[in-house]
Each structure stands twice: as C-alpha cells, then as structure tokens.
Amino acid sequence: MPGCFKKTLFALASLVSFLSFLLIVVSMGTPKWMTGKILCKTGADLVNATDPELVKFIGEIYYGLFRGGKIRQCGLGGRRSKFTIFPHMVKKLNTGLHVMIIMFLCVAIFFSLVSFGFCILNAIKVPYRAIKGPAGVCLWNFLAGGFIVLAVTSFMAAVKLHHHTERIANFRENVFQFVILEERFEDCFWLCVASATAHAVNLLLITISGIRFPKIKTKTEEANVTAEDIMY
Numbered sequence: 001m002p003g004c005f006k007k008t009l010f011a012l013a014s015l016v017s018f019l020s021f022l023l024i025v026v027s028m029g030t031p032k033w034m035t036g037k038i039l040c041k042t043g044a045d046l047v048n049a050t051d052p053e054l055v056k057f058i059g060e061i062y063y064g065l066f067r068g069g070k071i072r073q074c075g076l077g078g079r080r081s082k083f084t085i086f087p088h089m090v091k092k093l094n095t096g097l098h099v100m101i102i103m104f105l106c107v108a109i110f111f112s113l114v115s116f117g118f119c120i121l122n123a124i125k126v127p128y129r130a131i132k133g134p135a136g137v138c139l140w141n142f143l144a145g146g147f148i149v150l151a152v153t154s155f156m157a158a159v160k161l162h163h164h165t166e167r168i169a170n171f172r173e174n175v176f177q178f179v180i181l182e183e184r185f186e187d188c189f190w191l192c193v194a195s196a197t198a199h200a201v202n203l204l205l206i207t208i209s210g211i212r213f214p215k216i217k218t219k220t221e222e223a224n225v226t227a228e229d230i231m232y
Contacts, residue, residue, distance in 0.1 A: 007123050009209040013137065013202045014119035020144065020198040021112040024105055027191040031064035034159060034189065037182040038169045043074040058181065061169050064188060065102055070169060074176055089171050094162045097154055104151035105192070111144035112195075115202065134206050141206070145199030152192050159183065 027033070040057040043049075049057060059073035069082040083089060090098055118137045126133070158164040169178040 006209045009205050010119050010123035010137075013205045014116050014123065016198050016202050016205070017112050017116035017119055017141070017144075020195040021109055021116065023191045023195040023198070024109050024112065024148070027188040027195075028065055028102070028105055030188045031067045031069070032062050032186045032188050033064045033155065034165060035060065035062040035184050035186050036165050036180055037061075038070065038072075038165075038178045039181050040072065040074040040176050041179045042176040047075065059178075061165065062186070063165075063168055065098075065105075068168065072176070072178075083168075083171065089168065092167055092171055093164060094158055097158050097162065101151050101154045101158070104147045104154065108144045108147040108151065108195070111140050111147065112199075115140035115144055115199075119202075134209060138203055138206050141199045141202045145196045145203075148192055148196040148199070152189070152196065155189065156185075159185075 038059050038061050039054065040059065044054060044057040047053070056075050057073050059071040059078065061070040062068050063083075063085070066086065067082065067084045069080065072079045072081065085093075085098070115137060118132060118140060121132060122134065122137060163180075165183055166178070166180050169180065
C-alpha cells in the first residue's frame with residue numbers, strides 16, 4: 001500500500017487529470033476560440049467612407065472548432081448570421097490543419113482519462129509494473145500535455161499564417177469583401193492552454209511523490225535505541 005503522502009499526491013493528480021479532461025471538452029464544444037472585428041471593404045469603398053463613417057461598416061465575428069457567427073455591417077445596419085464549420089466551410093479553410101487540431105484534442109482527451117485512471121490506481125495500491133506506476137503516469141501526462149500544445153500551436157498557425165478568420169468571414173460572400181481589423185484569442189482557447197498547464201502540474205506532483213523524505217526520529221525513539229544498543 002502507498003503511504004499517506006503518496007496517496008494524497010496521486011489523489012490530487014487524478015483530480016487535476018479529470019479537470020484537464022473537462023477543460024478540453026468544454027473548450028471544444030464552445031464557439032468562442034476567436035473573436036474579431038471585420039470591415040466591409042466593399043461597402044466602405046462604394047461611399048468613400050472616411051474614418052468617422054467607417055464605424056457603420058465594422059462588424060464582429062466569432063468562431064470555434066465547429067461553429068460560429070458574425071454581424072455584417074455594410075451600411076444598412078447589422079445583420080446577424082450563424083454558421084457551421086463542417087461540412088462545407090472547412091473546404092475553404094486549411095482542411096488538413098483544422099482536422100488535425102480536432103484530432104490532437106481528441107487524443108489529449110483519451111490520455112487525460114488514462115492518466116486519471118492510473119492516478120487512482122497508484123493512490124489505491126503500488127502497481128507491480130512500471131508502466132502502471134509513477135513512470136507510466138508521467139508518460140500519459142506528458143503525452144496529453146504534448147498533444148494539447150500541438151493543437152494550440154496548430155490553431156495559432158491557422159489563424160496567423162493561413163488567415164483562418166478572413167477565410168471564414170468571406171465564406172459565401174459573393175458581393176461584399178471583408179477585411180480583418182482585429183483578432184483576439186478568447187477564453188475557450190485559453191482553457192486549452194490551462195489544460196496543458198494542468199498536466200505540467202501533474203508531472204511536478206508525481207515527481208514530488210517519488211522523493212523519499214528522511215524519517216524524523218523523536219527523542220524517545222533515540223533514547224530507546226540507545227538503551228537497546230547498550231544492552232546488546
């Protein structure tokens with residue numbers, strides 16, 4: 001049976017793994033990874049809008065991995081619309097990269113649950129195989145955190161290098177052209193970053209659990225030991 005100190009650390013690690021799992025699931029299901037301001041360039045050019053008048057042509061956009069929405073401002077008031085990434089819009093994006101982001105997060109969910117299970121196992125008993133012990137738990141947390149980092153990095157590359165937001169804003173826009181004025185990573189994106197941080201915390205907890213602290217002997221125990229030594 002593991003000691004009380006190790007039990008506590010592995011129980012805490014299991015909670016952190018489960019929290020990471022919840023963070024990934026929530027972030028994947030929420031449509032606010034990215035928000036931004038979009039300018040209706042076509043409308044602004046038609047009326048030769050000056051700086052004060054450009055406000056009438058600036059709308060908003062938000063999106064996640066599966067759906068999103070935007071407010072089109074083309075001089076006649078705001079028009080709200082919602083859209084889904086699959087199955088048509090994704091063809092206009094970098095399809096392979098977008099699908100990879102989702103796959104990375106799905107694999108991270110799997111390893112988070114594996115880490116959760118093995119942390120509970122280590123809190124209950126001492127496994128006889130290394131892959132089920134602290135070394136295995138470190139491996140699962142490293143893999144989970146690594147895949148989350150890959151997903152986050154890939155999403156940033158899609159936004160900054162492949163102009164993700166601009167492609168989404170101009171999807172099925174035959175008359176108007178939209179230009180991105182501002183982009184912001186939102187809470188759902190940062191939930192994934194927090195999830196990766198949680199696995200780093202788990203690695204730290206498991207490392208601490210492997211440290212053998214010296215036992216502190218009381219004065220009474222020292223006296224007893226000395227007395228027995230004298231007798232023998």
